[in-house]
Amino acid sequence: MKALAIAWRDVRRQFRSGLLLLMMLGVPLLLTALLYFAFGSSRGGPSLQPTALAVLDLDRPPALAPVAVGRVLDAALASPELSALLRPQPATDLASAREAVRSGRLGALLVVPADATRSLLAGGSVELELVTDPARPLAAGVVRDVVQAVADGLSAGGVAASVTARLAADHGLPDATALALRAAGTLAAQGHDPAAATLTVVPPVAGGASLAQRMAAQVMAAMMIFFVFFTGAFGASAVLREQEEGTLKRLATTPTTAATQLGGRFLGIALTLLAQIAALLLASALAFGIAWGRPLSVALAAVALAVVAAGFGVLLLAFVRTSRQSGPVFGVVLTVTGMVGGLMSATMPDLPPAFRAASLFTPQGWAMEVWRGCMAGEGPAALAPTLAVTLLLGAGLLAVGVPLMRRRFAQGV
Amino acid sequence: MRIVGLRKRYREVVAVDGIDLEVAVGELVSLLGPNGAGKSTLMDLIAGVLRADAGEVEVMGHAVARQPMAARAALGVVPQDIALYPDLNARENLLFWGRMYGLRGERLERRTGELLDLVGLAGRQRDRVGTYSGGMKRRLNIAAALLHRPAVLMLDEPTVGIDPQSRRAILDYVQELNATGTTVLYTTHYMEEAAELSDRIAILDRGRVIALGTHRELTAIVGEHDRVTLELGDDAADADAAFVDLPGVHHVSAHDGRLELLASHGARLLPALFARAAERGIAVRSATLRQPDLESVFLHLTGRALRDDRA
Numbered sequence: 001m002k003a004l005a006i007a008w009r010d011v012r013r014q015f016r017s018g019l020l021l022l023m024m025l026g027v028p029l030l031l032t033a034l035l036y037f038a039f040g041s042s043r044g045g046p047s048l049q050p051t052a053l054a055v056l057d058l059d060r061p062p063a064l065a066p067v068a069v070g071r072v073l074d075a076a077l078a079s080p081e082l083s084a085l086l087r088p089q090p091a092t093d094l095a096s097a098r099e100a101v102r103s104g105r106l107g108a109l110l111v112v113p114a115d116a117t118r119s120l121l122a123g124g125s126v127e128l129e130l131v132t133d134p135a136r137p138l139a140a141g142v143v144r145d146v147v148q149a150v151a152d153g154l155s156a157g158g159v160a161a162s163v164t165a166r167l168a169a170d171h172g173l174p175d176a177t178a179l180a181l182r183a184a185g186t187l188a189a190q191g192h193d194p195a196a197a198t199l200t201v202v203p204p205v206a207g208g209a210s211l212a213q214r215m216a217a218q219v220m221a222a223m224m225i226f227f228v229f230f231t232g233a234f235g236a237s238a239v240l241r242e243q244e245e246g247t248l249k250r251l252a253t254t255p256t257t258a259a260t261q262l263g264g265r266f267l268g269i270a271l272t273l274l275a276q277i278a279a280l281l282l283a284s285a286l287a288f289g290i291a292w293g294r295p296l297s298v299a300l301a302a303v304a305l306a307v308v309a310a311g312f313g314v315l316l317l318a319f320v321r322t323s324r325q326s327g328p329v330f331g332v333v334l335t336v337t338g339m340v341g342g343l344m345s346a347t348m349p350d351l352p353p354a355f356r357a358a359s360l361f362t363p364q365g366w367a368m369e370v371w372r373g374c375m376a377g378e379g380p381a382a383l384a385p386t387l388a389v390t391l392l393l394g395a396g397l398l399a400v401g402v403p404l405m406r407r408r409f410a411q412g413v
Numbered sequence: 414m415r416i417v418g419l420r421k422r423y424r425e426v427v428a429v430d431g432i433d434l435e436v437a438v439g440e441l442v443s444l445l446g447p448n449g450a451g452k453s454t455l456m457d458l459i460a461g462v463l464r465a466d467a468g469e470v471e472v473m474g475h476a477v478a479r480q481p482m483a484a485r486a487a488l489g490v491v492p493q494d495i496a497l498y499p500d501l502n503a504r505e506n507l508l509f510w511g512r513m514y515g516l517r518g519e520r521l522e523r524r525t526g527e528l529l530d531l532v533g534l535a536g537r538q539r540d541r542v543g544t545y546s547g548g549m550k551r552r553l554n555i556a557a558a559l560l561h562r563p564a565v566l567m568l569d570e571p572t573v574g575i576d577p578q579s580r581r582a583i584l585d586y587v588q589e590l591n592a593t594g595t596t597v598l599y600t601t602h603y604m605e606e607a608a609e610l611s612d613r614i615a616i617l618d619r620g621r622v623i624a625l626g627t628h629r630e631l632t633a634i635v636g637e638h639d640r641v642t643l644e645l646g647d648d649a650a651d652a653d654a655a656f657v658d659l660p661g662v663h664h665v666s667a668h669d670g671r672l673e674l675l676a677s678h679g680a681r682l683l684p685a686l687f688a689r690a691a692e693r694g695i696a697v698r699s700a701t702l703r704q705p706d707l708e709s710v711f712l713h714l715t716g717r718a719l720r721d722d723r724a
């Protein structure tokens with residue numbers, strides 16, 4: 001297959017350039033590592049304020065219960081180790097607490113259901129509802145991690161327990177997404193024995209690291225998007241370099257159709273971008289312990305990112321005359337659009353909503369939306385709207401850029 | 414190969430101005446012409462890289478305009494400028510170009526090996542082409558056009574800027590390929606190469622074929638006219654006027670500190686030339702007398718020298 005040979009040529013050339021390789025993989029990982037270790041060592045970091053967490057304890061334990069879920073949670077969340085991260089306070093009614101989260105007066109709300117203790121003792125599962133503000137992904141992540149750790153401790157009453165977090169549907173809140181934390185565990189026989197039931201709360205030993213991880217994840221996603229867009233642009237502009245080398249013209253003297261050349265070229269760009277994304281995801285998962293999300297969501301997000309980055313690259317190619325110009329032009333355009341797209345401020349809490357709205361005028365902003373959802377654990381269904389917009393945007397960019405490219409490099413491409 | 418009424422203009426320049434040319438199977442034809450004569454443009458038109466404004470090209474019975482893929486499959490094109498991937502090695506380059514000509518598998522491997530041997534690069538095949546010398550790149554540039562054993566080979570000034578040894582080697586490959594049946598269209602502005610290699614020579618100037626024939630036929634055009642070259646140094650610019658009126662002088666042209674004269678009975682003219690130079694105070698550093706050659710033909714037909722550089 002000639003198209004494959006062309007794609008392979010492009011992948012090989014891209015990965016053979018030390019400078020490009022550094023930009024594709026080295027720099028994004030390095031920037032993330034700098035931040036990770038800066039925050040990892042300062043245990044919580046100076047920039048993050050403790051999140052105000054309201055606890056609405058509706059739990060009504062049976063009279064002789066050895067343990068009360070609500071009270072254990074309260075005590076655990078109020079422990080001094082967590083004071084840098086959480087400022088727990090009791091809430092009195094659901095409606096006003098939700099409103100407080102929505103309006104930003106509270107960082108998060110944890111609801112302990114009425115039958116919590118009863119159903120835990122009966123060996124059933126307890127659903128703790130966590131309401132967070134999606135505009136503050138870092139705070140939401142910290143609260144989720146801490147509550148999860150506490151719930152882990154609760155359900156670790158000597159039994160194997162599994163805790164899975166999932167995003168639940170919006171519980172009537174217009175803006176905020178409700179995060180439901182399901183602590184599923186079965187108490188074995190000895191769990192009823194107060195002495196054996198070690199319902200200690202595992203303090204988030206990795207509390208600082210968890211914050212660092214949370215920040216690293218945001219930064220890594222942003223850096224990945226930033227540099228993947230560069231790869232897309234340089235991948236598209238490879239044709240310019242070939243024109244200058246004379247290899248594009250030589251290719252036009254061989255019996256290779258324009259369609260084959262175009263197909264091979266885009267296959268090469270797609271493979272390069274996907275390889276870069278995969279390498280960054282894997283390396284950052286290993287180095288910083290970033291959880292990227294569900295495998296299928298991650299795969300879809302990677303494809304969407306590759307498509308939109310390639311599309312933007314092909315469009316940018318139209319504004320570059322020579323390969324010498326490509327560096328500065330791509331640098332300026334991708335840095336500006338990346339900043340507007342929110343890639344430089346991924347870790348800043350409480351950005352004004354206008355900023356978020358502005359980011360959606362850039363392809364990078366949409367890509368970041370997709371990855372944010374992915375990291376929040378969204379499944380393909382929940383991710384579908386942002387994914388669809390991003391893919392359509394990419395397709396639209398290609399629809400504009402490819403004909404321009406074909407016209408300009410008429411002797412080949 | 415058949416070329417009929419071919420024309421191509423770039424905005425204000427007519428690069429190819431109505432060329433008709435037929436090259437028989439197995440023939441070796443040289444295109445000889447100065448810089449800007451339209452040689453490369455003609456090659457691009459034959460390969461179908463450029464679209465002609467008028468006229469037709471047929472390669473091995475395939476019209477380039479209507480069956481470009483079939484025509485290109487029969488062609489091997491060696492571009493004037495090196496067209497290789499500098500960040501891939503010689504082997505990877507050849508494998509890639511071979512694939513573009515539809516070769517694959519064992520046959521591709523074998524041809525790649527053969528050609529690396531032929532151009533003497535087997536030992537450096539794993540080094541990136543960017544690290545090669547100019548001559549090595551030139552040889553690889555040729556090899557890349559030979560992988561598919563083209564029926565017609567077009568070379569565009571393949572010997573520019575390389576040492577005499579590599580040049581000799583290239584001329585030898587070309588002759589060898591031609592001897593084994595390959596039709597060759599060889600572009601050059603070195604008349605010696607055209608004279609040595611070709612069955613026929615087409616002299617190109619300003620987009621037109623101004624003469625076509627064997628070496629013998631072409632030199633016969635000038636008849637008994639010898640070519641005299643005077644090295645004058647800085648005085649050359651206006652010196653041509655000093656000699657035009659001498660009896661027997663047909664053409665005078667000055668360039669690069671040299672004066673080219675076309676004259677009947679050049680040997681007899683020499684004393685008169687020196688006398689005139691002394692009279693006008695023109696210092697002659699050296700004088701050369703040559704029998705009619707392609708240079709003289711060009712001078713005779715255009716009044717200009719073929720080469721404006723002696724690289």
Ligand SMILES: Nc1ncnc2c1ncn2[C@@H]1O[C@H](COP(=O)(O)OP(=O)(O)OP(=O)(O)O)[C@@H](O)[C@H]1O
Pocket residue numbers: 423424426427428446447448449450451452453454455493602
């Ligand atoms: N892309 C182009 N755009 C405009 N003019 C061109 C272009 N390519 C060639 N020309 C012009 O066409 C004419 C013929 O050029 P061409 O390259 O065919 O000459 P050539 O005989 O190959 O010369 P050389 O010996 O220098 O390679 C020249 O006047 C040149 O300036």
Ligand SMILES: [Mg+2]
Pocket residue numbers: 452453454493569
């Ligand atoms: Mg040329």
